[in-house]
Each structure stands twice: as structure tokens, then as C-alpha cells.
Amino acid sequence: MRQLAGNPFGKLKIAGIQFAADEIKLLAPCRPSKIVAIGLNYHSHAAELGYDLPRTPLIFLKPPSAVIGPVDCIVYPPLSAQVDFEGELGVVIGKKVRCIAPKDAAGCILGYTCFNDVTARDLQKEDGQWARAKGFDTFAAVGPIIETELDAGALKIETRLNGVVRQSGNTADLIFKVPELVSAVSQVMTLFPGDIIATGTPGGIGAMQPGDVVQVTIEGIGTLENTVRLAD
């Protein structure tokens, strides 16, 4: 692996220093000012919950303090008794944008990453809104990379728990596609470089326990792997 100078939102140069993979710790590949997540955006997930299809994208926020990278642990909070995985395609914004049309959305996307929208399902049901359920520290796992050369229209997406496939979907099953999502969010709030839009999860969501290993794999991007542990 090679060290880069600069950042992916401006100019990047290869600095020349090379490291073996075991000499470095991969961090989250971006630092979002906000994470905008989409609820109920796969036909298969809407079907498993028995919900009608949304007429407009249902958006909610996850705080930047929730972000962890590809080798960090998801911390099981004492306030919850049901912590679920939600494997998702993450869209990484490349430049400041607001009120953009779907046809122009591709120009403001830097690339794509794997995202785990970790959710305290019991608190989500209890609260009626989702700030606690979606907002705990470590509840936004991102990585391992941002793939900048990718058509996100039909990518296989899988979540494994301890090696067993639990979610298996395809971004072709998205109710609202990536350009529509970027446009819809940008009608509400300005998007900044590094912001992430988590595009929703396919069917098959389920609970994790401390000690579990959860992997989100997206075709053309790679695998995001995190271990769940109890809080200190």
C-alpha cells in the first residue's frame, strides 16, 4: 500500500512511501459532516416488514460521531437489547452541492463504499423517531475503501454474520436509485465533500451479539468487516 499526499476531494499524489498491509491501520475512508440514511429503499426489505412502498425517499440522520473504520469494533450499548446489522451501499459525496437534478447527480459523487447502518431495533420501536436507535457511537461502519470507478446500478450486496450469509440483495432492487436519492437529499440540505448517503438495506436484517463478526460485501468495492463487543 502506498501513502498518498493531499486528499481525495482535491488533488491526490502518490507520496512514494510504501507499507505492508499489516503495518498500517485502515481508518474510515472519509469524515462526513453528516450521514444521510434512507429508510425502506429495497423492495425486499419493504416486503419483509409488510410496509407499503414509500412515495418519496424517507431520510434520517446519523451523527458523524458514530463513524468507525473497517477494523474498529461495533460497541453494543447497555441501553439496548437488540442491535441489528443493516448492510448498505454508501454514496460518498465529492463536492458541495444543493438542489441538484437527478440527471446531474453523478457529477457530485466521489465514489461508493460499504456501510453498516447499525440499529438498536428496540429503541427504534420505543422512541418513534430514530436519533437514539441509529446514533450510538460506532453505529456507522464505513469502508474499506471508496471505489471511484463504479456503476452502482446493479451491484450484488451481501451481509454475513459469522460467515453465514444473512442478507443477499442487488442495488437493482432499490426503490429510489442513487441519482434520485442524491437529488432528493440535496433539495433539503447542502451536501459537503465526504458526506455519506446510506442507500437503505435489503431484506434479511437481523440481530448481532457481542463477539459476532459482521461483514458487508459489495461487488466491485470489497468487504467491510467489524467485530461486535460489549461496552467497557
Ligand code: MG
Ligand atoms: Mg438502514
